């Protein structure tokens with residue numbers, strides 16, 4: 058049996074809920090009334106609290122600012138038609154949270170603490186969860202080093218926090234995508250598999266370059282040869298080529314996405330051939346050219362499925378079939394949504410019911 062955590066709760070006396078415009082929810086800019094905070098010191102997690110959302114006071118010397126001991130997670134809570142609230146597969150995020158922590162010499166957080174902290178925050182701010190189709194509450198757990206020390210060494214103190222943002226339906230325009238063959242997000246032996254803050258800072262410059270060339274997104278390739286596909290922006294790259302679902306193996310350089318795992322699980326159940334393997338740039342460009350590439354998308358929590366409209370490499374560019382006509386990604390998106398919103402049986406136990 059799991060014990061219920063002791064969480065001190067201080068509710069806001071000044072809710073912003075009534076003033077919030079739920080018709081206009083730019084991603085990651087509207088925060089709920091509360092946030093979760095906990096401190097790590099002397100080898101243990103303490104001061105577990107839910108407090109009103111607001112600025113925090115930190116030392117200018119905290120080592121997360123200087124040396125990047127900082128990482129995060131991203132997951133969502135959904136409102137079902139019967140009013141129940143669920144969080145999608147938080148156990149997966151809890152496990153990945155600790156993988157990231159380990160890579161950065163940061164302390165583990167018990168998985169139960171991770172899940173219960175999030176569930177408690179979602180419960181207190183449950184009125185913030187939109188009920189419109191496609192809408193949800195985005196949850197952002199994160200950890201950062203708080204020692205006041207300018208030496209390069211793992212901090213001894215940390216903060217774990219959770220923020221929550223109501224978000225609208227992701228407007229999935231089809232993306233004009235470029236296969237990157239110079240810049241690198243992650244290398245063998247690096248930290249690509251961790252959701253460490255530094256991985257996102259490093260991706261901004263190449264993303265800006267690609268945007269200047271008119272692309273919406275880039276596809277990362279291996280650091281050594283730029284011959285194999287790794288990820289698409291901050292989402293896992295997935296393709297249907299010759300009737301098979303193919304995706305790169307989630308190894309050192311590739312984040313083990315929850316959405317990726319969900320898509321693969323469903324595909325296998327439907328009897329789709331699935332191949333987790335090296336995916337070469339050459340075979341994808343060839344498939345785009347000869348029409349055997351019938352689906353291409355990024356899989357991640359924010360968009361679920363972000364469809365690739367056209368794909369470009371070395372000045373060669375091909376437009377893929379209209380996303381409306383893509384059998385696989387349409388079916389996947391519909392199925393995942395039905396499960397998350399409680400409109401289809403949750404046969405895998407993916408929904409963590411808050412109540």
Ligand SMILES: *Cc1c(COP(=O)(O)O)cnc(C)c1O
Nearest residue numbers: 291292293312314315316357358
């Ligand atoms: C978060 C993220 C993903 C998607 O993971 P999900 O668990 O599906 O949200 C994929 N790649 C990168 C680099 C990411 O940061």
